[in-house]
């Protein structure tokens with residue numbers, strides 16, 4: 001699904017030097033690379049504060065802890081997402097309220113969120129799924145009206161831009177109260193292990209999150225809050241410092257590969273190619289097709305037989321996961337149900353060539369010619 005080896009080989013000299021420098025410095029924890037990466041990412045995002053942490057799931061948890069959400073508070077999440085989004089909500093004793101998504105963008109919409117608001121709702125977690133921003137302008141307006149926090153799950157969309165009606169562009173992750181991202185190796189900005197970060201424009205929230213991520217201490221051995229231990233390693237920060245200047249070019253490479261797939265699949269009526277919103281760039285963390293008619297699992301089986309990797313993101317609605325089923329009282333969410341049965345993601349990464357894509361495309365086409 002991804003080719004991290006070729007990507008590494010292109011920047012190998014710089015990466016190897018950066019890693020060995022940390023090794024010989026012995027500043028493995030909270031070394032200068034962590035602060036430097038933080039500053040680099042703040043500059044890339046156009047200001048604000050970045051708080052590095054151990055992974056994207058921790059980032060979501062620390063964000064919710066910093067907002068002071070209390071047991072029983074409701075947090076609205078999409079039912080069509082990776083489990084991490086809802087997991088931390090449940091772990092903190094909060095109640096995940098799952099909403100359906102838009103059939104074109106796979107993202108939550110303002111209308112669906114509005115219908116799920118109750119007097120106990122405290123926060124909304126828009127997930128910028130597969131690399132495209134949720135339509136944030138109306139959602140932020142709804143949140144303001146109802147006095148709700150907005151925590152962006154930006155694990156799949158770092159580098160994407162959203163354009164407001166007045167023409168102002170902002171990076172995903174920088175529009176809500178807090179944005180959370182992951183540097184898992186296969187994410188658009190990936191390190192060589194685990195990593196994550198919170199981002200915010202609010203100095204006070206930034207301070208609180210930094211404190212919570214560091215055992216709740218405001219100075220050494222003085223613990224004002226119960227916190228967690230969640231750090232980005234110096235080695236991972238050094239790797240991310242080398243990779244961040246390439247992020248825009250990596251996003252372009254993904255977009256270019258997506259264009260090539262789009263053109264090839266336009267002639268197959270059973271396939272719906274990814275829908276791109278006019279007010280968001282798409283950074284294609286995943287290239288996800290919808291099979292409009294026919295058996296998705298048979299298509300995947302066909303590709304497997306031809307040694308073409310294909311993945312189902314995501315096969316099961318959140319409310320059908322055993323761990324989350326007790327949060328769900330209502331009926332099925334029709335779009336989520338339908339997507340879980342009809343989506344299929346093809347290999348998508350920065351190193352795709354038209355030769356590789358032609359092999360994948362021909363394998364897909366051969367299924368419909370059977």
Ligand SMILES: *Cc1c(COP(=O)(O)O)cnc(C)c1O
Pocket residue numbers: 055056057058081082084085127153155156181182183184194195196
């Ligand atoms: C990857 C991912 C996460 C979690 O990130 P980790 O670093 O693996 O903990 C959270 N939300 C979404 C949507 C993701 O894709």
